[in-house]
Amino acid sequence: xxxxxxxxxxxxxxxxxxQGIKELFESVRFKExxxxxxxxxxxxFNNTLLIAMQKPEATYVAGYxxxxxxxxxxxxxxxxxxxxxxxxxxxxxxxxxxxDPVTQKPVIGADGKAITETVEVLRPAxxxxxxxxxxxxxxxxxxxxIVDELKGTVENYEAFFDALKQESPVPISFExxxxxxxxxxxxxESRIAIQEGMSExxxxxxxxxxxxxxxxxxxxxxxxxxxxxxxxxxxxxxEAESVAYTVCQRYGIETSxxxxxxxxxxxxxxxxxxxxSSLDTIRKTAAEMIEGIDGKLKVLLAxxxxxxxxETEMPAEPMPEAPxxxxxxxxAYEAGELESYHASLAANEECRRAIEAxxxxxxxxxxxxxxxxxxxxxxxxxPERVRYxxxxxxxxxDFDGRIPQPLKEWAKSVEVCPxxxxxxxxxxxxxGLTALFVDAFRQxxxxxxxxxxxxxxxxxxxxxxWENDEITxxxxxxxxxxxxxxxxxxxxxxxxxxxxLTAEEKEIKAxxxxxxxxxxxxxxxxxxxxxxxxxxxxxxxxxxxxxIEGNTVTQNGEPLFKIHRRHAARKTQGCYRELMPTLEYVxxxxxxEKPSIPHHPKRRxxxxxxxxxxxxPRKRSRRRSLRSNPKRTTWSCEKGDT
Numbered sequence: 328x329x330x331x332x333x334x335x336x337x338x339x340x341x342x343x344x345x346q347g348i349k350e351l352f353e354s355v356r357f358k359e360x361x362x363x364x365x366x367x368x369x370x371x372f373n374n375t376l377l378i379a380m381q382k383p384e385a386t387y388v389a390g391y392x393x394x395x396x397x398x399x400x401x402x403x404x405x406x407x408x409x410x411x412x413x414x415x416x417x418x419x420x421x422x423x424x425x426x427d428p429v430t431q432k433p434v435i436g437a438d439g440k441a442i443t444e445t446v447e448v449l450r451p452a453x454x455x456x457x458x459x460x461x462x463x464x465x466x467x468x469x470x471x472x473i474v475d476e477l478k479g480t481v482e483n484y485e486a487f488f489d490a491l492k493q494e495s496p497v498p499i500s501f502e503x504x505x506x507x508x509x510x511x512x513x514x515x516e517s518r519i520a521i522q523e524g525m526s527e528x529x530x531x532x533x534x535x536x537x538x539x540x541x542x543x544x545x546x547x548x549x550x551x552x553x554x555x556x557x558x559x560x561x562x563x564x565x566e567a568e569s570v571a572y573t574v575c576q577r578y579g580i581e582t583s584x585x586x587x588x589x590x591x592x593x594x595x596x597x598x599x600x601x602x603x604s605s606l607d608t609i610r611k612t613a614a615e616m617i618e619g620i621d622g623k624l625k626v627l628l629a630x631x632x633x634x635x636x637x638e639t640e641m642p643a644e645p646m647p648e649a650p651x652x653x654x655x656x657x658x659a660y661e662a663g664e665l666e667s668y669h670a671s672l673a674a675n676e677e678c679r680r681a682i683e684a685x686x687x688x689x690x691x692x693x694x695x696x697x698x699x700x701x702x703x704x705x706x707x708x709x710p711e712r713v714r715y716x717x718x719x720x721x722x723x724x725d726f727d728g729r730i731p732q733p734l735k736e737w738a739k740s741v742e743v744c745p746x747x748x749x750x751x752x753x754x755x756x757x758x759g760l761t762a763l764f765v766d767a768f769r770q771x772x773x774x775x776x777x778x779x780x781x782x783x784x785x786x787x788x789x790x791x792x793w794e795n796d797e798i799t800x801x802x803x804x805x806x807x808x809x810x811x812x813x814x815x816x817x818x819x820x821x822x823x824x825x826x827x828l829t830a831e832e833k834e835i836k837a838x839x840x841x842x843x844x845x846x847x848x849x850x851x852x853x854x855x856x857x858x859x860x861x862x863x864x865x866x867x868x869x870x871x872x873x874x875i876e877g878n879t880v881t882q883n884g885e886p887l888f889k890i891h892r893r894h895a896a897r898k899t900q901g902c903y904r905e906l907m908p909t910l911e912y913v914x915x916x917x918x919x920e921k922p923s924i925p926h927h928p929k930r931r932x933x934x935x936x937x938x939x940x941x942x943x944p945r946k947r948s949r950r951r952s953l954r955s956n957p958k959r960t961t962w963s964c965e966k967g968d969t
Contacts, residue, residue, distance in 0.1 A: 334610070337610050337613050337617070340576045340577065377410065377411050377412070378458075379515070381410065382409055383511040384462075384505070384508030384511045386460065386462070386508070387469070388409060388459060388461075389458060389459065394459065394464050394466075398464075399466050399467040400464040400466030400467055401466050402459050402463055402464050403463055403464060406459060406463040407853060408457025408458060409457065409459065409460065410456075411455070411456060412453040412454070412455060413453065413455075414451070414452075416449050416451050417449070417452055418448070418449055418450075419448055419450050420445055420446075420448075421445070421447075422443045422444070422446075423445075424441045425442045462507055462508075479526060479527065480526070480527045480528070481527040481531050481580060483624075483628065483631075484527045484531070486631055487578070488534065489627055490623040491535065491620065494620055494623060495538045497517045497518050497519055497541050497545075499518075499519045499521065500518065500519070500520055500660060500665060501521050501522075501523040501656070501665070501669070502522075502523060503522070503656050503657065504522045508522065509522045510533040510536065512540040512541050516899075519541060521533055521534055521537070523656060523747075531575070532571050532582050533571075535570065535571040535575065535616070536570070538616070539566065539567040539570035539571060540563065540567045542616075543566055543567070543570075544558070544566075566609055569609045569613075570609055570612050570616065573613035574616050574617055577613075577617050648674060648708065649673070651675075651711060651712060652668050652670075652672070653744045654744060654907065656668055656746060656747075658906060661895035661896075661897075661899055661904050672747060672751075674708075674712060675715065676750055676751050678704070678707075678712050678713060678716045679752065679753055681703075681704050681708065682700075682713070682753050682764065683756060685703045686700055687756065688700075688703075690760065695760050695763050697763045697764050698771070701764065701767045701768045702771075705772075710768075713768060713772075714741060714768070715741065716753065717753070717761075717765050717768065718738040718740075719738075719743045720753040721734055721735055721737075721765065722739065722743060723749075723752050724758055727758045729757075729758040729759045729762065730758055730759075730762045731762060734762055734766070737765075737769070742837070826914075828912065831871070832887075835868070835882070836888065836910055838864035838867040838868050839868070839873065839875065839888065840907070841861060841864040842865070842875065843890070844860065844907060846860075847906075851904045851905060873887065878891075886914065887913065887914050889911040889913045890908050890910060891909045891910075893906040893908055894906060
């Protein structure tokens with residue numbers, strides 16, 4: 328029976344793949360690469376599984392001494408080793424029957440029993456050793472056969488990637504993968520992770536590569552095949568990348584330069600032994616994936632066309648702006664909030680582009696119409712979003728002297744997540760123009776702060792009269808003051824009043840959250856924790872006598888904040904990771920009695936009120952009656968009294 332159309336196309340593509348790799352094998356660069364790669368050990372199936380469980384993104388691993396001796400590289404300080412099993416046989420004495428070398432039968436003694444002899448045997452045993460991935464080392468560069476990351480876009484990218492998600496046997500998620508890996512398939516957790524922020528072509532190719540791993544190389548608990556019959560990692564990588572190349576070629580996505588080098592890098596010799604032995608598997612898997620993607624893509628594109636027709640018939644309502652997400656991608660994954668994370672990041676990028684376009688369109692004749700530029704941006708995005716993007720930009724350009732210092736101090740007051748900040752950095756305009764834009768933005772969105780700061784304070788007329796020497800006499804009046812407020816209901820009286828943090832308390836709270844973030848990162852990831860608390864936070868807490876004791880933050884021994892701990896809703900690597908907590912203000916407020924007349928600084932030296940009152944005639948009986956009367960006493964002054 329003749330091959331169908333898909334199978335014929337797959338065969339043509341795989342033939343092209345084999346020819347391209349053969350040509351690469353003949354290059355001088357690849358020979359150098361093979362000499363280096365020959366120094367790496369080919370680990371067993373069990374050790375390969377152990378490496379995947381501990382560090383799924385690992386590529387090349389070797390022992391601590393091996394990195395130094397063979398590769399002129401040094402394991403970086405603080406890196407955690409990957410535990411594997413290494414052979415450690417030992418010699419032992421054992422009694423065995425003596426064998427006749429001629430007859431190959433046991434030698435019988437005079438007593439009719441077999442004669443025994445003591446022999447030295449080598450008994451198998453294993454010990455636990457540590458190895459390190461190349462991403463955990465630093466030093467001489469290894470020869471690399473893989474070209475730079477793929478660039479470009481994919482037609483109908485969203486629908487195509489949705490079809491890949493449906494085709495994948497395990498969930499797919501985006502995250503920041505340490506070590507430079509573009510993606511990995513975790514057989515233990517049954518999931519695929521892809522590095523965020525890559526081009527559309529690189530993302531699609533990586534996704535197909537990892538889906539091929541999930542289809543071909545997943546660990547099946549009920550599988551009875553012996554470990555020695557399992558495929559080594561080199562063969563697995565060759566098969567996965569070959570499937571990725573074949574499927575991408577079918578949909579017009581060119582990956583030849585990348586895939587040829589990748590496959591060659593994982594091959595162990597000058598000939599394509601791994602590729603040839605796996606061609607049938609590659610062709611079968613690629614054909615199945617193409618058939619599945621075609622069916623799912625057809626349905627998704629039809630749904631997209633129907634929704635587009637509905638949008639043309641009905642006027643589209645503006646979509647609500649995504650809220651600002653201030654946590655990392657890893658935190659979002661553990662908290663089940665990845666959609667919010669990606670939506671916020673995309674909105675930040677759109678806001679950045681809108682700011683750059685507004686500055687460019689409103690600049691001419693060496694003059695920027697900052698007010699018009701700000702208005703055009705605020706028509707598209709909320710002030711909170713614009714403030715977040717602008718604050719991030721100024722924080723990243725703190726070194727630039729063209730940005731005034733007051734703007735740098737303003738930017739520090741806005742909390743910005745340090746992850747992916749370069750993606751929404753306003754970098755195209757001149758920093759001076761960006762500073763003008765920020766000034767105009769603050770004038771339009773923060774007018775009340777400036778007005779209230781310049782507002783003159785209302786002063787007591789009696790105090791003003793006293794300072795101007797307009798008081799000639801003092802009259803004492805006794806009046807009874809009744810409260811103008813009705814008694815509060817019992818529920819309202821018991822309800823706690825909200826406390827507005829002072830500037831000092833806000834700084835302490837920010838330093839506490841920074842310290843807790845570092846502690847939680849170390850608790851979750853150990854020495855591999857990517858976040859470290861700043862020295863500024865430690866010094867600030869020490870200066871103010873603040874300590875973190877369990878779930879309580881104290882200042883000078885008194886409770887200041889209560890820590891409410893949070894944990895992820897699902898397990899990661901067998902445990903529930905801790906998330907960022909919340910702080911509750913619990914400090915007991917100290918009440919202070921307010922003076923009856925507010926204190927104001929005097930412009931010049933005045934005669935104290937006590938000196939004036941001492942010259943006035945005193946009525947002792949009157950003063951005694953005032954002491955015994957619990958009513959309030961007020962002072963009334965009239966000009967011209969003698």
